[in-house]
Amino acid sequence: MNELLPLKAVGVSRFYEGTPVVNDASLTLEPGKITALLGQSGAGKSTLLRLFAGLEPVDAGEILLGDKVLSSTSTHVPAESRSIGLIFQDFALFPHLNALDNVGFGLKGMTKEARRRESGEWLERLGLSHRAKAYPHQLSGGEQQRVSIARALAAKPVAILMDEPFSGLDVTLKSEVRRIALAAVSEAGIPALLVSHDAAEAMRDADRIAVMRKGVILQEDTPEALYLNPTSLPVARALGPLFPVARADLPEAWATKLPEADSYCLRPEAIRLSGDESGVPMEVVSAQRTSALMELKLKYNGHDTLRGIGIGARRPSPGETVKVTLSPEFVFCLPPESA
Numbered sequence: 001m002n003e004l005l006p007l008k009a010v011g012v013s014r015f016y017e018g019t020p021v022v023n024d025a026s027l028t029l030e031p032g033k034i035t036a037l038l039g040q041s042g043a044g045k046s047t048l049l050r051l052f053a054g055l056e057p058v059d060a061g062e063i064l065l066g067d068k069v070l071s072s073t074s075t076h077v078p079a080e081s082r083s084i085g086l087i088f089q090d091f092a093l094f095p096h097l098n099a100l101d102n103v104g105f106g107l108k109g110m111t112k113e114a115r116r117r118e119s120g121e122w123l124e125r126l127g128l129s130h131r132a133k134a135y136p137h138q139l140s141g142g143e144q145q146r147v148s149i150a151r152a153l154a155a156k157p158v159a160i161l162m163d164e165p166f167s168g169l170d171v172t173l174k175s176e177v178r179r180i181a182l183a184a185v186s187e188a189g190i191p192a193l194l195v196s197h198d199a200a201e202a203m204r205d206a207d208r209i210a211v212m213r214k215g216v217i218l219q220e221d222t223p224e225a226l227y228l229n230p231t232s233l234p235v236a237r238a239l240g241p242l243f244p245v246a247r248a249d250l251p252e253a254w255a256t257k258l259p260e261a262d263s264y265c266l267r268p269e270a271i272r273l274s275g276d277e278s279g280v281p282m283e284v285v286s287a288q289r290t291s292a293l294m295e296l297k298l299k300y301n302g303h304d305t306l307r308g309i310g311i312g313a314r315r316p317s318p319g320e321t322v323k324v325t326l327s328p329e330f331v332f333c334l335p336p337e338s339a
């Protein structure tokens, strides 16, 4: 068993044609934790993953496993010598090998029988014992991805890096495949990176989230801490919807509960339909049901800038007056976004 060590990026940069695609990024992937790298398309997520993997050299900074330098401007341990498992969206299984032999492919120095037994155990862990004899083209996308995760983990990697591993899967299968696959990754106790552009998935799947934008890691923390305490507007936006409101457009009773500022950003759940007669009366502009929740557009003092949510069987009608309450913990006072 390999010693469990953190995989670290320390001040790494990567330039393409003089432009930094990863810019002075530092991120520690702790053993036993799944760290999601969250950001929009082009943020530099895959490039940072490739720097961790050694698929590309760094132009500045270092990649370390524990204290061992894997990449620097003067050192480059090749990808194939890093013992890092890589999982991409496209499964990349060997088409001529069945599921069992795909998993066994990376198991060296074992008898054939031991290799089969070990591969079989990994397939079982991923809930795929019954598909051991199937070839990749006979497996569903979710099954193929579980085989590729079993294959990566069976090789006892020092870390595993996953680039949007579930994004190609059917939505109905996705949550079950994710649950099984990520449980196996967590159980392996190694550092794990999960590249994602989907905040809800990152919050559900990861122990920690690093938000990346324009090559820079803006903030890294637990999903809960990032959602409730973002330090910048892009981070707050990356984690969930927000809408801006001027202090002047808020009821005085609410404004006095908030820190002094000209304007705020609110999560929709900051304003909620009250279950009783308490709260501030506001006019409903629109109420849209989205499964369990209703998304409300509200008018106060002639301005219809407010958004809110409601839970309940009855959907209020446009023009109706409802009572709403404010939860200040979902109101942020953040510096304006820099370009």
Ligand SMILES: Nc1ncnc2c1ncn2[C@@H]1O[C@H](COP(=O)(O)OP(=O)(O)OP(=O)(O)O)[C@@H](O)[C@H]1O
Pocket: 016, 021, 039, 040, 041, 042, 043, 044, 045, 046, 047, 048, 197
């Ligand atoms: N080999 C390359 N040569 C030049 N530019 C590149 C190269 N690879 C990536 N880029 C550019 O670097 C930027 C970051 O790309 P990267 O794939 O890391 O982003 P990403 O956050 O993973 O995006 P996505 O979610 O779309 O995969 C993009 O603008 C991309 O066009």
